[in-house]
Amino acid sequence: MSDERKLSYGQAFNEAVSQMMEADPDVFCAGEDIGAFGGVFGTFLGLQAKFGEHRVVDTPISEQAIVGLGVGASVTGLRPIVDLMFMDFICVALDQIVNQAAKLKYMFGGEASLPMTITTAGGGGLSAAAQHSQSLEALLCHMPGLKVVMPSNPYDMKGLMISCIKDNNPTVMIKHKRLLGMSAVVPTEAYEIPLGKGNILRPGTDVTIVAYARMANEALIAAAELAKEGIECEIIDPRTLQPLDTDLIVDSAQRTNRVVVVHEAVRFGGLGGEIASQIQELAFDYLDAPVTRIGAPFSPVPFSPALEQHYIPDAKTILAGVREIMQRNVIRG
Template sequence: MSPDNIFEGANESGGTEEKDGERKLGYGAAVVETMAQIMREDESVFIAGEDVGAHGGVFGYYRGLQPEFGEDRVVDTPIAEQAIIGLGIGAAVQGLRPVVDLMFMDFICVAMDQIVNQAAKLKYMFGGGAKLPLTITTAGGGGLSAAAQHSQSLEAMLCHVPGLKVVMPSDAYEVKGLLTACIREDNPTVFIINKRKLGDACHVPEELFEIPLGKGHIVREGSDATVVAIGRMVEEATKAAETLSDEGIDCELINPRTVQPLDIDLIVESVSKTGHLVIVHEAVRFGGIGAEIAAQIQEKAFDYLDAPIERVAAPFSPVPFSPVLEKKYIPDAERISAGIKNLF
């Protein structure tokens, strides 16, 4: 199956629909809608990347933009990740607001110099002179049998680099609010689109709005355990929290929305209330963002903890191909529930 076929469904269900008077929009469609609205209001925004133009992106989340905005602003580039990021950096320094797409998050590795040594550091090395309003969009996460080079969650690598902001929307509402914030932001941001979420719809306002970067969101209030879930794991953690609620464990679910900057204060506040912390992410456990959160919590809220911090994450292996293995690899509601129960 080509990525196209995989996401055909995503695009179909990605359109808007009115249900109970509430406007619903798919996760992938939210990218398209946001981009179109921003490009209409701000001429300095353009998109460049592999197959983003005529094809609308291999996941379809740029579909329809080139017909409206033309080839000059929705630019098909060669398969050249370093040059794509370089294109964005050079244009951003010139005052434009580029959105450059890296197709699969795994491909950031090909462009690591331009991201880590150039985009992230130029402003600092230049003594503050440069603004770098660059948004890098890329599709991360597994669950599609795309195997080890097309399924990774590499956000922790990026979070380690001062100068970058790393954004992980968990639903279509956040896609719109966070992408708008990223594009209007004067710093390089990496906007990680979860490819398994593309077809999921939820309520999304029609007008552009911003969700501030660095502010987490309490998805569900609770008193017994704090669950921090990242990206698509918010959905799985929500299911787990509902199940456990029936069993008498009242979880408070926090979605940080951005992992760099990280809203640690929100987590500290919650842990000081619940005394328990579980961190959930798709990336491998070792050196994952959960390790950073756990370290900061023991620094800032050690006295409130009633149990060791639990991490539910992928095991230390590349993402396997076989659907059976991959299902075991990526955390799901069941594993999250088990992780939470470990604390009690």
Template structure:
């Protein structure tokens, strides 16, 4: 699928929204247009969600469509799975990405497998929303990025938008999709301002976005790391190193065609993610690049991720743990010289 360009993504008519507000606007517009859509999760109703992402929806749609649930992730995803297979379009929220582990049987063995087990005759249009990432000193049990685990499960689609425009468009696409989708917000991006059109629109699932052009190194990334990478690219540009930055947006299905096409132009590639480097999505992306574009590579593929440890609680240690623009820049500088 051809990637959208930055120009295609900028049509907000001068209107800006925060990432979290764009998420809430998308959800409200879809609920207005489709009575089969409802929301369920811990504190999504009167409290508006732990980070305010669902604020205002309960006042508009009431208890029947914005449902506060008990503290049971198994029950939340089970509710969503049953509702979806019965013809509704549930959006179920798991407060923190860490908590998907509590509901993995429902996610991996029930929701993801149902369409296959019924020979494609059933649909399961459920969207799971959750918040991931470090940076708030939320410690080891509330700061993980576990997207690689979800991408390993056939039957799921996984998105991780980096900006308000994509947050709105990808959420609408997820809710309208007839398969189980996981929409991952990064907690540190919820206040990020960006151009967002007021009308409903979709950002297609499975389409990466080239957010910066460059001739020397291709950098593949997503989520919060898009912004760290762009900062690094700005600094490297002053040194004469041009970085082409690709925001994957959708992690499963992966737009590897856009990545490979870029790598064939530059001959050098780095993959950046906040998740722990070992076993992270960067390994899969690097493998697919090697399979499809090995003859075009002028240097080994660089993988940049967090060290193999739990996320520290200490703000100073946490800042060191998360890949930064400085760290990314240093690794890309070495790659360009290889």
């Protein structure tokens, strides 16, 4: 039966785009190599054949103009999906993202809306080195006006991507490169996962792990291992990083009293700092230990697999982090 149908993370993205393009003639896609080639990760495969060159547009390698195309087309009434191939390339387009897309509505006194989705692929693990492996979500989350989404599985991908397209704000959908082949049951019909709503991936009582994108999956592996030791982890996947589901995180922290935040991005100045800060502001009295942050060291992403495997956090790193936080025994007065 169709409910049992499985799709990969990349196919779930593709189906979300395809279904929204079918439903809404104002939706179109533009980006480098997304047409006949289907995108460098194949996430746009078959869309041009289905919807034509005018709705799935191959662009020059011009990131500023690609995002500008989205800004101009959305502010004049269309619903663009513009693709930036690798997340690292947002840096090339940062003016259009930060100074234009994020701010136009506000600067125009509300007299504009920009229903555009920027899609891109982030994360390491492919030996793609320092300019094709970054996780720059913290940069984007710092910009009022943007919404930032990082799904951890195929089901979330489809529902979140549909929500991104339907949202009347500039949203950034960050696909994780290492999750593209991940397969799971995905409903055939179009459905939405509301932006700003996190998900309890695994309920638990002893410690909260806040993790998103690929790290949520690593956390699941670690949690299974820790369960054998009698440690029950609650895994919160915020799914949307801006706006952040702080309530869900804080509520979990208040129940488990211990929190580990995990991301693939560099630890210093990463989103973990913001999450930890929110927790200490809103749940300080519930904490049995300082919030632990797990992230990449403060270096560019290295190339060699021999280095990169030690650079990116994984289940083992998370395991160690959780064990450490569990060792802190707090006597409550």
